[in-house]
Amino acid sequence: MAFRLCFPKINISGAGSLAEVPGELAARGLKRPVIITDETLVKFGLVAPLLEGLKAKGIEAFVYDGVVPNPTVPIVEAAYKVFVDNKCDAIIGVGGGSPIDTAKAVRILSANPGPITLYEGVGKVAKSGAFLAAVNTTAGTAAEVTSNAVITDPVAQVKMVIIDANIIPDISVNDSAMMTGIPVATTAATGMDALTHAIEAYVAKGAHVLTDYAALEAIRLISAYLPRAVENGQDLEAREMMAYGQFIAGLAFNSAGLGLVHAMAHQPGAVKDLPHGVCNAILMPLVEEFNRPYAVERFARIAEAMGVDVKGLSTEDASKAAIKAIRDLSATVGIPSGFAELGVTEGDFPLWVQKAQKDPCAPGNPVAATDEDILELYKKAL
Ligand SMILES: [Fe+2]
Structure with missing residues (x-):
């Protein structure tokens, strides 16, 4: 094809x-x-x-x-x-x-x-x-x-x-x-956006050998250098590696597509004016937990790229470790753990479900989600 x-x-x-x-x-x-x-x-x-x-x-x-x-x-x-x-x-x-x-x-x-x-x-x-x-x-x-x-x-x-x-x-x-003057919160949010691009591109329906190498290397670079860029904005090596990591993540997702994290994150972003990267970071571990059974081997490779020692782990366990690594990285760089502290309430969700389904990023997800699935994911993200 x-x-x-x-x-x-x-x-x-x-x-x-x-x-x-x-x-x-x-x-x-x-x-x-x-x-x-x-x-x-x-x-x-x-x-x-x-x-x-x-x-x-x-x-x-x-x-x-x-x-x-x-x-x-x-x-x-x-x-x-x-x-x-x-x-x-x-x-x-x-x-x-x-x-x-x-x-x-x-x-x-x-x-x-x-x-x-x-x-x-x-x-x-x-x-x-x-x-x-x-x-x-x-x-x-x-x-x-x-x-x-x-x-x-x-x-x-x-x-x-x-x-x-x-x-x-x-x-x-x-x-x-x-990039050395980017504030800490923006560094964290945009870095997690880049990680979302790389992970969504790597597990997307449209993933291809021509984008996989870029997505995996982006996951490796961002996982290794984002905590350093957040800790010390003047760390030029970390800034440079983040610039390359986010660039190749862009190269990957521009052709492989994205998925449900972005489709869902666009809704609180539009209505509550919340930072895009924060919305992605909150949703990513939950959506990828939902996606994981449909891309077990790929999530195992994501864990490895994120620096998890997967030696001796079954593919299943390694794939689960990727979800934990995403959650841990998000916490390390100071992303809020849920939408509730950002002014979102459960009443917001029903409208967002329909809009997320229609978002052009949704079809790229490795598995189609029902309205009920999406509502459940939003509730977990509160
Ligand atoms: Fe994004």
Whole structure:
């Protein structure tokens, strides 16, 4: 069966790689990029070196810094207005998943009619639009690698997932020197998101030999280096290995797909505005416990990649050890153990069950879940 492996054409990584971006634009004759980012990154000086580098190449950049976590349709429209008003010819997303997803949405609107809600679902973007460089500052959503953009529609109270190879950035940048200032809670949450990508991709229905190696290596890197990055944000080796781990996790899930953890996590994320990585981390051990009997050997290999000594264990016991390792890692990096402490109540669940079933990530799960299964999993996650 044919298998599609999709990722950006050019991927630049390593400390200091941000400095490569102005030259990439200049080489393409691009003169007026919009930089889509958030206020905090501007305040902490992460955007200034890019502006200086662009200026040195004679490129005039325009900044939209109004992106917030879980970006909404009005934010996409505001960012697109900056693109149009300044006759921009390129887009540079700088940040984690939220600014980069906003940048992808602006790219859609640069070549296709609005509103952005028209593009919810898979394969609806006819034209890829303006050049897009995605500079990732977290580790991570891997938004710089993928064909996904998640935009919240505040009217429908839903996280719209747009999936199309036409929105994969032209260039991804992972500059680990930009990641040392990430706050502890964000490091933990985004790191657990990356682990969820790797594990869901490895056990997904769409898993393939071309993605398995990346998913397993991502699991190994993230398990080994996330606790170090959380403990000491200045640990450059840990930041660099997390940047690579989340990148290859992105490479894996972009082509293998995700599963029920993401399908379920999108709902509290949309309605309660909770961090995506925290929602994933809370749900992952429960959903993977549910999935484990359908992928016993794969979970045994996950345990090994997570550093569990599986010598002498049966495959069954090794697979169970993977679930414990996920739970332990989540606790080590300080993720809350349930949704109750984040303001979620049991009354929220019935609506979420239907939305999770319809989420485009759900079909990738190794086994189909019934409405009752999903409700039960949400209840366990409280
Ligand atoms: Fe994710």
